[in-house]
Amino acid sequence: MKNTHRFFLLLPFWFISLAAVAQKEVTTWYFGNNAGLSFADPANPQPLKDGKMFSEEGCAVLSDALGNLLFYTNGMQVWNRNKQIMAGGDSLKGHESSTQSAVIVPKPGSQHLYYLFTTDFQGQSHGLQYHLIDLSRNGGLGEVVSRNNLVFAPVTEKLTAIRHRNGRDYWIITHRWNSSAFYAYLVSADGITFKPVESHLGSIHSGDNGATIGYMKASPSGDKLAVATWAAVNKIEVFSFNNENGKLAIAVDLGKFDEAYGVEFSPDGTKLYGGKNGIAGGEARIFQFDLAAGSPDAIIHSGKQVAKSVSRKIGALQLGPDGRIYVARNNSNWLGVIRNPNGLGESCDYKDSGINLGTQKSALGLPNFPAFYFQNVQPSTTAVLPSN
Numbered sequence: 361m362k363n364t365h366r367f368f369l370l371l372p373f374w375f376i377s378l379a380a381v382a383q384k385e386v387t388t389w390y391f392g393n394n395a396g397l398s399f400a401d402p403a404n405p406q407p408l409k410d411g412k413m414f415s416e417e418g419c420a421v422l423s424d425a426l427g428n429l430l431f432y433t434n435g436m437q438v439w440n441r442n443k444q445i446m447a448g449g450d451s452l453k454g455h456e457s458s459t460q461s462a463v464i465v466p467k468p469g470s471q472h473l474y475y476l477f478t479t480d481f482q483g484q485s486h487g488l489q490y491h492l493i494d495l496s497r498n499g500g501l502g503e504v505v506s507r508n509n510l511v512f513a514p515v516t517e518k519l520t521a522i523r524h525r526n527g528r529d530y531w532i533i534t535h536r537w538n539s540s541a542f543y544a545y546l547v548s549a550d551g552i553t554f555k556p557v558e559s560h561l562g563s564i565h566s567g568d569n570g571a572t573i574g575y576m577k578a579s580p581s582g583d584k585l586a587v588a589t590w591a592a593v594n595k596i597e598v599f600s601f602n603n604e605n606g607k608l609a610i611a612v613d614l615g616k617f618d619e620a621y622g623v624e625f626s627p628d629g630t631k632l633y634g635g636k637n638g639i640a641g642g643e644a645r646i647f648q649f650d651l652a653a654g655s656p657d658a659i660i661h662s663g664k665q666v667a668k669s670v671s672r673k674i675g676a677l678q679l680g681p682d683g684r685i686y687v688a689r690n691n692s693n694w695l696g697v698i699r700n701p702n703g704l705g706e707s708c709d710y711k712d713s714g715i716n717l718g719t720q721k722s723a724l725g726l727p728n729f730p731a732f733y734f735q736n737v738q739p740s741t742t743a744v745l746p747s748n
Contacts, residue, residue, distance in 0.1 A: 487513020
């Protein structure tokens with residue numbers, strides 16, 4: 361316990377305040393039932409109505425360093441920047457009903473190659489797959505030049521990416537099904553290292569296939585990992601992560617949360633937010649934990665409800681380029697917004713009708729962005745959220 365206490369006291373909770381905006385790779389969002397958001401002006405996000413994708417849950421999007429859309433996916437299909445199915449971008453073995461059906465990272469050392477990783481739903485046989493996208497093909501519209509390459513099965517629906525401490529490579533992290541094992545795969549200029557770094561700690565993800573469901577998120581600085589696990593595990597947990605060797609350590613069980621689904625860190629890494637819906641829904645609530653409270657026991661006891669939704673179910677919690685956290689409200693024209701996520705308790709300022717999506721609707725998912733794109737953000741005090 362003493363070592364655990366010392367670890368959490370030494371966690372680096374500072375962030376770079378001079379750089380107040382995220383990298384522009386997260387400018388465009390597509391998700392849900394043809395819904396979208398543009399953060400071209402981070403102080404004034406606008407709904408998009410030109411999305412072609414339906415995804416009940418997982419999806420991923422990538423823009424370039426100038427904020428121009430490159431491609432997006434629900435794990436089963438890939439759309440190019442013209443919102444058309446990319447060449448070779450059909451019949452991928454992910455699943456739009458997987459919580460985190462996809463995540464995208466550039467191939468280190470390349471200007472035009474990208475790895476797309478996908479997960480199957482509910483621990484099914486397609487497991488974790490990788491696909492290679494070459495954006496130099498077809499006049500810049502891209503092509504999936506290699507697809508449906510099995511990495512490992514079975515895995516849960518959890519999938520995220522963390523930048524390696526060397527600033528060049530990446531860790532792709534998932535969780536083995538019927539196990540307590542986290543798998544971290546190194547992605548470098550040499551390709552994917554298929555022997556993962558294994559960490560066995562925290563809950564065993566097993567039983568009913570519903571326990572495959574729920575988000576895994578990294579902190580923006582890449583030193584912590586949070587996991588929400590749906591019924592029957594019904595837990596939120598937080599871990600330390602070593603982004604040099606890929607190992608997890610020091611699990612803190614934050615308690616029982618019926619149908620836990622979304623988790624997200626505040627921009628400064630000091631707060632963790634988790635959502636739960638209650639058994640079969642109808643009790644959509646968001647809780648906050650103060651990770652700077654000190655010992656694991658103090659962190660556990662810092663937990664408090666900070667928001668509730670009129671929606672029967674809420675899903676993803678996703679940090680935005682404006683430093684705010686967006687909340688997927690299932691089958692709604694609205695997203696909830698945590699407007700000051702660095703704030704303690706109710707000062708986090710949750711608005712259930714935070715931003716209107718027009719005629720499009722959210723489902724349970726929002727784009728699965730690697731958290732390192734948000735390392736330098738802080739909540740905007742000037743952002744104006746459109747109401748229609």
